[in-house]
Amino acid sequence: MTRLADCECCPRTCKVNRLEGQLGFCRIPAGARISHAGLHFGEEPPISGTNGSGTIFFAGCNLRCVFCQNYQISQEFQRGGQARTLTTAQLASEMLRLQEMGAHNINFVSPSHVVFQMAEAIRAAKAEGLVVPIVYNSNGYDSVESLRQIRGLVDIYLPDIKYLDNELGRQFSAAPDYADVVPGVLREMLAQVGPLEMDEEGLAVRGLLVRHLILPDCLENSRRCLRFLAELSPDTFVSLMSQYSPQYKACRYPRINRTLTQAEYDEITDYALDLGLENAFIQELESQEQCVPDFARESPFDFG
Known part of the structure; x- marks a missing residue:
């Protein structure tokens, strides 16, 4: 945890002393804060399975996505009181509780800014009997050096590739x-x-699964992302997400102030197949509303 004294745990390299309560871009001090922990059935089939993914949502974020569907906990957590600070032991206990509930894995959502707190808790939980796979579910804006520091603790990486266009970023x-x-x-x-x-049984046990949220009127960005994934490995598993809807501040940006059309989604899924990316998860456009959570509720997601 001494790494938090001059914080460089993500690409922001804020260099604040979080151990003394200083806040960087993520606005999270030394203690990890979570907004929700429970079984989640809305992930890709190899992650959710039949019993659900043991999902732990961290508060705060090292991005400021204007369309964030989790904005209540990523951006407005200080206002809504929808976060609690956990010690290492308490976070480890949450993992063990989810495993006892039958979770197929422990799925950390938005861990990039609390990567070292997460790592300490994983070690503690494993010492107490945690055996299910660990999923690192990030926005892709991670520090490579931090990832190297946690090598061996994560079984499944579930990152986004949001942009290969810095202007969009x-x-x-x-x-x-x-x-x-x-x-x-x-x-x-x-x-x-x-x-x-x-x-x-078709459950993920190890490896990389990359997500890409297709944004309306940004199809060239999607094509760039898919070309990179095909070059990375034609065996890459990719989840082509159709669920975009203009949440949070997206209404201020006319280009993305609408949902994705079927034609746009079909164009990108066809392009992925043309590139040889055959390990692709495809969604229905009806997921656009179903995937929007409300973290003010005890159960934020409604999957019917």
């Missing part, structure tokens, strides 16, 4: 270097865990 996520950062991140993740591996 700047405009929509306050990350003008996102497109420079994410290729190295995905290469490191693949080097650590390899392609996605599943057991006889």
Whole structure:
């Protein structure tokens, strides 16, 4: 945890002393804060399975996505009181509780800014009997050096590749270097865990699964992302997400102030197949409303 004294745990390299309560871009001090922990059934089939993914949502974020569907806990957590600070032991206990509930895995959502707190808790939980796979579910804006520090603790990497266009990263996520950062991140993740591996029941046990949220009127960005993934490995498992809807501040940006059309989604899924990316998860456009959570409720997601 001494790394938090001059914080460089993500690409922001804020260099604040979080141990003394100083706040950087993520606005999270030394203690990890979570907004929700429970079984989640809305992930890709190898992650959710039949019992659900043991999902732990961290508060705060190192991006400022204007369309964030989790904005209540990523951006407005200080206002809504929808977060609680946990010690290492308490976070480890949450993991063990989810395992006892039957979770197929422990799925950390938005861990990039609390990567070392997460790592300490994983070690503690494993010492107490945690055996299910660990999923690192990030926005892709990670520090390669931090990922190297946690090598061996993560079984499944589940990152986004949001942009390979720095102007989009700047405009929509306050990350003008996102497109420079994410290729190295995905290469490191693949080097650590390899392609996605599943057991006889179709559950992920190890490997890399990359998500790409297709934005309306940004199809060239999607094509760039898919070309990179095909170059990374034609065996890459990719989840082509159709669920975009203009949440949070997206109404201020006319270009993305609408949902995705079927024609746009079909164009990108066809392009992925043309590139040889056959390990693709495809969604129905009806997921656009179903996937929007409300973290003010005890059960934020409604999957019927």
